[in-house]
Amino acid sequence: VDPDARATPAELPRGWALQLLALWSFAVAQPLFDVLGRGATFFVARRATPAEVWLFALAAALVPGLGALLAVALARRAGPRAGRAALLAAVGLAAALVAQAPLSRAAGGEALWPLAAAAVLGAGTAWAYARAAGLRSFLAILAPAPLVFAGLFLLGGPVRRVALPGAVGDVTGIQVEDAPSALFLVLDELPLQSLLSADGAIDAGRFPSFARLAALSTWFPNATASHESTELALPMILTGLRGAPDALPTAADHPRSVFTMLASSHRLRTWETFTNVCPPELDDRGELDARELEEPGLAARLGATLRDAAVVYGHVVLPGPLARRLLPAIDNTWGAFGDAAAPAQQAAPDPELEATPVESEQAEALDREAKTAAARTARPELVREFIAAIDGSAEPTLYLLHVLLPHGPFVHLPSGADYDPFGLPSDFPGGRLPQAAGIADQQLQRHLLQLGAVDRLIGALLARLDEVGLTERIAWVVLADHGINFQPGEYVRQAFPRNVGEIAWVPFLAKRPGQTQGAVDARAVETLDALPTLLDALGLESPWPLDGRSALSGAGPRATPRAVQRRFHEPLVLGDAPATSRRNLERKLALQAGAPGWSGLWAAGLPLELVGTPAAERSAGDAAGLVCELDPPRARDGRVPIVVAGRIEIAPGTATPTELWIAVDGRLRAAALTLEPRRNGIRFSALVDEAAWSEGPGEVELWIPRGEGRLERVPRS
Numbered sequence: 001v002d003p004d005a006r007a008t009p010a011e012l013p014r015g016w017a018l019q020l021l022a023l024w025s026f027a028v029a030q031p032l033f034d035v036l037g038r039g040a041t042f043f044v045a046r047r048a049t050p051a052e053v054w055l056f057a058l059a060a061a062l063v064p065g066l067g068a069l070l071a072v073a074l075a076r077r078a079g080p081r082a083g084r085a086a087l088l089a090a091v092g093l094a095a096a097l098v099a100q101a102p103l104s105r106a107a108g109g110e111a112l113w114p115l116a117a118a119a120v121l122g123a124g125t126a127w128a129y130a131r132a133a134g135l136r137s138f139l140a141i142l143a144p145a146p147l148v149f150a151g152l153f154l155l156g157g158p159v160r161r162v163a164l165p166g167a168v169g170d171v172t173g174i175q176v177e178d179a180p181s182a183l184f185l186v187l188d189e190l191p192l193q194s195l196l197s198a199d200g201a202i203d204a205g206r207f208p209s210f211a212r213l214a215a216l217s218t219w220f221p222n223a224t225a226s227h228e229s230t231e232l233a234l235p236m237i238l239t240g241l242r243g244a245p246d247a248l249p250t251a252a253d254h255p256r257s258v259f260t261m262l263a264s265s266h267r268l269r270t271w272e273t274f275t276n277v278c279p280p281e282l283d284d285r286g287e288l289d290a291r292e293l294e295e296p297g298l299a300a301r302l303g304a305t306l307r308d309a310a311v312v313y314g315h316v317v318l319p320g321p322l323a324r325r326l327l328p329a330i331d332n333t334w335g336a337f338g339d340a341a342a343p344a345q346q347a348a349p350d351p352e353l354e355a356t357p358v359e360s361e362q363a364e365a366l367d368r369e370a371k372t373a374a375a376r377t378a379r380p381e382l383v384r385e386f387i388a389a390i391d392g393s394a395e396p397t398l399y400l401l402h403v404l405l406p407h408g409p410f411v412h413l414p415s416g417a418d419y420d421p422f423g424l425p426s427d428f429p430g431g432r433l434p435q436a437a438g439i440a441d442q443q444l445q446r447h448l449l450q451l452g453a454v455d456r457l458i459g460a461l462l463a464r465l466d467e468v469g470l471t472e473r474i475a476w477v478v479l480a481d482h483g484i485n486f487q488p489g490e491y492v493r494q495a496f497p498r499n500v501g502e503i504a505w506v507p508f509l510a511k512r513p514g515q516t517q518g519a520v521d522a523r524a525v526e527t528l529d530a531l532p533t534l535l536d537a538l539g540l541e542s543p544w545p546l547d548g549r550s551a552l553s554g555a556g557p558r559a560t561p562r563a564v565q566r567r568f569h570e571p572l573v574l575g576d577a578p579a580t581s582r583r584n585l586e587r588k589l590a591l592q593a594g595a596p597g598w599s600g601l602w603a604a605g606l607p608l609e610l611v612g613t614p615a616a617e618r619s620a621g622d623a624a625g626l627v628c629e630l631d632p633p634r635a636r637d638g639r640v641p642i643v644v645a646g647r648i649e650i651a652p653g654t655a656t657p658t659e660l661w662i663a664v665d666g667r668l669r670a671a672a673l674t675l676e677p678r679r680n681g682i683r684f685s686a687l688v689d690e691a692a693w694s695e696g697p698g699e700v701e702l703w704i705p706r707g708e709g710r711l712e713r714v715p716r717s
């Protein structure tokens, strides 16, 4: 027994503060830096300055330990025994956290027992710390750990290039006068199939502005993404170069870009939202620059970064079910659907898909965090800011925008309104949709409604070009970086042979100055070709060789086969063949049920002839053995309350409903797309057409179709 502990049982051991700091850096900084240090997107997407990155690393290394230290110091004021108890609790908690992440990973990430095991290990460590001087000496040796972790993080990996950015190489761009102006618009997460109607043309009924854009452009329906992942796809689009696989999406790592190429010949009015390829000194946003001064200060930005890092840390240490339940998902809903999904709804093992490494799940969580940060700015607002910067100046100008639209979170509607997605399923484990077809359909429904909102913004963009007299004389390239897949049980965003038709094929439209007629060109094009195509349309030549080639040049088959590069796997070769998959499209057509406009999508399976009819006329009374409970409607910040969600309790022996219809103010409006089994019942959710809420108080009733046109009402509990 340690004589020191016996002699002064209530005193804190010597050097306890440094020991605590060291132990807490093992608990928090080490696993956090391990994940964040694999790439630097977390900082690039936030446009973090070197000072912010350094402060962040020091804060992450020291703040958790300082918090524990403060707690012990405060407890000590209540008495020496309280101080000692607090110290042992702080040691035990830190040790449990150190053990939790590796235990959870070893157990596959989903099991809960590692929490109990970690708690036992933590308690054991606290016990040993109180009794064994050797352990305390060992921790004293580790005292420099916080600074070592921070140093390795800042200087030992890719983060170094954000923490200590090299000078941006001097690049001489194109030196010409009087070039035409250019519009370079990159949308995000938009599969070509979403824009199409059954005949393979652009759906002019639902997307009139995309159709007008195509009617003024050459449309390349056989265009594919060069990379499946935004942070690598965008630099390829902005440079026309394949780039090094470990390059960061920054100006330092991409000195030769559309920005440096056109900086001498054009004014640059450019908005990147996830990358940082434009050297800041080149951007000229006119009066908008003054507004940038009002951006949040260093402390606020650092606070936001630390908050996001805390969420990433939560994903690292918590088992999957708890992380999904407790941590905010990308669309700021809380994971009400993550718990207790019935085994039948979980994705079945699939040898092709199971090949993805474990790190991809963490990478996915990290990606989502980075995108949350980038999407936090109101995205339609950003597009409107971009549109407002388009003036009629005779000075050649590059108007460039990459916006995370129609990318999730899905919250925008074709009317221009937003809704609160609380209560809708989101944030699927491992980036794969569950097997339940209704959940996949609802994601597709929300994606298409959001695409309707994007069409409205495209309309505003075209109206602005008309207004300032640029429509005819400007050149443009409009494309998306990659698509998205809505098949049940499959990966939403990672490309595999099965879903590559949904992930790789994207819209790609190009226009030369003076072009007023649409054309379609079915040759194989990839997003790497965007910049060469824009240069060709402008009548300019690149000062340096590019890997892509102009889609407008009319060249024959490519020298090397076209492929989509992937983050965790070898590239998928696509060749010159057009997409044969129409799975998203078929799903969409079924959901729209041949109805005009958005009415079929809103009805979501409710027979169209019943939409808007009084439910009570068909009532066969109340359903026996069922009661429902609705989530309270949520409509904060001017958002429209269109989500109906809740649960139905099912008495033993009563059949589980397989269809559920929603009536608002007595009239039938929609079918619930998600009906998920829960203990003693089901959880359901639906979107109901905005128009249905405008006429009355918005009283919601649930009805179950029972055949022969009869309905039974589900009473409230």
Ligand SMILES: [Zn+2]
Residues within 6 Å of the ligand: 188, 189, 229, 230, 231, 233, 481, 482
């Ligand atoms: Zn993307």
